[in-house]
Amino acid sequence: MIRPYLTLYLVETMTILNNDFLAATLANQDKMAPFQFEFPSGTGFVEGTGILRLEPKQDASISLVLSVGVHGNETGPIELVNQLVMSILDGRISLSVRLLVLIGNPVAANKATRFCEVNLNRLFSGAWKNYDGFEAKRAQRLEKAISDFYSQAKEGATQTRLHYDLHTAIRGSMHEKFVVYPFVENAIYNQQQLAFLAASGIDAVLLSHQSTTTFSYYSYATHGAHAFTVELGKVQPFGENDLSNFAALEDSLSLLLENGVLAQASMSEMRIFTVLDSLVKDDDSYKLGIEADVKNFTQFEQGYRLAYSEKSEYLVQQTGDAIVFPNTNLPIGQRAGLMVRPVALGDLKLN
Numbered sequence: 001m002i003r004p005y006l007t008l009y010l011v012e013t014m015t016i017l018n019n020d021f022l023a024a025t026l027a028n029q030d031k032m033a034p035f036q037f038e039f040p041s042g043t044g045f046v047e048g049t050g051i052l053r054l055e056p057k058q059d060a061s062i063s064l065v066l067s068v069g070v071h072g073n074e075t076g077p078i079e080l081v082n083q084l085v086m087s088i089l090d091g092r093i094s095l096s097v098r099l100l101v102l103i104g105n106p107v108a109a110n111k112a113t114r115f116c117e118v119n120l121n122r123l124f125s126g127a128w129k130n131y132d133g134f135e136a137k138r139a140q141r142l143e144k145a146i147s148d149f150y151s152q153a154k155e156g157a158t159q160t161r162l163h164y165d166l167h168t169a170i171r172g173s174m175h176e177k178f179v180v181y182p183f184v185e186n187a188i189y190n191q192q193q194l195a196f197l198a199a200s201g202i203d204a205v206l207l208s209h210q211s212t213t214t215f216s217y218y219s220y221a222t223h224g225a226h227a228f229t230v231e232l233g234k235v236q237p238f239g240e241n242d243l244s245n246f247a248a249l250e251d252s253l254s255l256l257l258e259n260g261v262l263a264q265a266s267m268s269e270m271r272i273f274t275v276l277d278s279l280v281k282d283d284d285s286y287k288l289g290i291e292a293d294v295k296n297f298t299q300f301e302q303g304y305r306l307a308y309s310e311k312s313e314y315l316v317q318q319t320g321d322a323i324v325f326p327n328t329n330l331p332i333g334q335r336a337g338l339m340v341r342p343v344a345l346g347d348l349k350l351n
C-alpha cells in the first residue's frame, strides 16, 4: 500500500508548481534541489535556485541564455520571461532552441532591492573573487551555469550562442529601450543581431569602449556569444509592469524560441552611440551637475560642467554628448555615469 503513495509523492514534487518558475524561485531563494522533468516539446532541468535549462526534443543549432533579475528589483523582464517559460512548459510554445533561463538575484528580488551587498552586474569574469558574500557566490554560480550550458550542446552541431541579459533602468530615458553592445576588439558589429534588436523594439545601441565585469561581457568574452545588456524601460514593482510595453520583444523572443529564427527589421530608426568616458566618483564631494530625475541620453552643450568634486571636474567635450546611467549613490571608485556620443549607422563596420 505504501508504494503507490510514494510514487505519487515523487511525481508531484518533480514538477514546477503551475509551471511558475518565478514563484518557485522566490519561494526557494536559498536552495532549490536539482531535478529533471518532461514538458511537451522537451526535457527540463532545474539546476539550482533560479537556474532552469530546457532542452528541446529536436536538434537545435541555437543555445540561448535569457537572464533576468540580475538586479533584483527589475521585475518587468522577470515577469516577461516567466510567461515565456510558462508557455513552453504548458505546450503553447513548442521549443526549438536550447534555452537557459537565469533569475539572477532572487534574494534581492524578494527584498525588492537592486542588490543586497554588491552590485551583481559588476562581479563577472572572475571579479567575484575580490568580494565575499551572497552576490559573489551567485556570480560564480551563474558563470558556471552558462559554461555548463554552452558546453552541453551536442557535439558536431555548429551552435550559435546567444545571451540577452534583460534589465530595466533606474531612471527614464530619451530612448526607452536600448542595449549595451559589449566592447569588441575589432569594432566590427553583427548586423543580424542589430536587426534582431531593431525588430524587438530596441531604440538605441550603446557601443562599449572597454572590457567590463558585466554579465553580458562575460558571455561575449569567455564564450564567444552574441551577448547584450538589454534595458527595457523603467523599474516597477512586481505586478505593476505593463507587459504590453515589451510586446515587440515578446514577439521576437517567441519566434526565436519556437522557430529558431531571428526576426529582422530595418535599423534606420535605431540610434547608435559610442561611449567616450566613464565618470568615476573620485571623492565624497563628487557631484553631477544635473537634476536628480534627468533622463538617460540627455544631451549637453560643449563646456557644460557636468561633474565636479574637490579633486576633479568634467566638462562636456562636444555639443550633443549625452549622459547615461548617472548615479552618485555608490562607493568611491565606482562608475557615476557614462558619457556617450551619437554616431551614424553608416559609420559602423558590420558583418
Ligand SMILES: [Zn+2]
Pocket: 070, 071, 074, 167, 168, 169
Ligand atoms: Zn539592471
